[in-house]
Amino acid sequence: MAGNDQSGRPGWRERIEDYSRVDVKALKRDGVFDTMRRGIQISPACPEAALEYRAGILSLLYLIPEGHRNAGEVAKQRVTVESTPCRFGGFRPWFRCPSCGRRVSSLFKDDETRFACRRCHDLAYRSQCESWSGRRYLKANKLRWSLGGEAGAMSPIVRPKGMHENTFFMLTLKIRELEAAAITSMAASSSRP
Numbered sequence: 001m002a003g004n005d006q007s008g009r010p011g012w013r014e015r016i017e018d019y020s021r022v023d024v025k026a027l028k029r030d031g032v033f034d035t036m037r038r039g040i041q042i043s044p045a046c047p048e049a050a051l052e053y054r055a056g057i058l059s060l061l062y063l064i065p066e067g068h069r070n071a072g073e074v075a076k077q078r079v080t081v082e083s084t085p086c087r088f089g090g091f092r093p094w095f096r097c098p099s100c101g102r103r104v105s106s107l108f109k110d111d112e113t114r115f116a117c118r119r120c121h122d123l124a125y126r127s128q129c130e131s132w133s134g135r136r137y138l139k140a141n142k143l144r145w146s147l148g149g150e151a152g153a154m155s156p157i158v159r160p161k162g163m164h165e166n167t168f169f170m171l172t173l174k175i176r177e178l179e180a181a182a183i184t185s186m187a188a189s190s191s192r193p
């Protein structure tokens with residue numbers, strides 16, 4: 001089976017394009033953590049947010065996008081920066097994910113979320129998916145796999161050798177039904193204000 005995302009929904013690799021990313025090592029290279037720097041900084045390593053670093057706390061300042069509460073205002077998110085000694089001298093910095101507290105080197109954010117580690121975003125995405133249409137998709141995909149096919153509503157459904165035509169017809173109907181329900185519920189929830 002192609003990929004390891006078993007339900008046919010887009011995986012992290014596809015979704016990462018939609019996220020702003022801030023990498024702690026890139027900020028260090030750009031001197032953001034230098035003690036001589038004061039006040040608000042703009043770094044090419046993080047074009048999506050203005051930065052302020054003081055005493056182990058990095059503040060990320062960004063505009064709240066249109067269509068959201070307080071659109072156009074500046075949101076400020078504070079992230080703890082830690083450092084561990086490197087084997088050959090010097091220090092390497094880390095973020096503490098503001099959401100789960102894990103030590104990470106990158107944080108991500110899209111229009112709907114605040115900065116958090118990759119794992120937090122993935123978990124949020126999964127539970128969101130599983131709460132509505134995701135479960136129906138998964139059921140449909142399990143039926144597709146049982147027929148020896150691929151996941152996804154666009155994949156062809158082919159009758160396996162030896163399967164009775166009526167059985168195949170009923171299974172195809174069931175798959176289409178589940179997928180239609182999933183799409184309807186997804187469309188309904190995305191058009192909700």
Ligand SMILES: [Zn+2]
Pocket residue numbers: 097098099100101102116117118119120
């Ligand atoms: Zn996290």
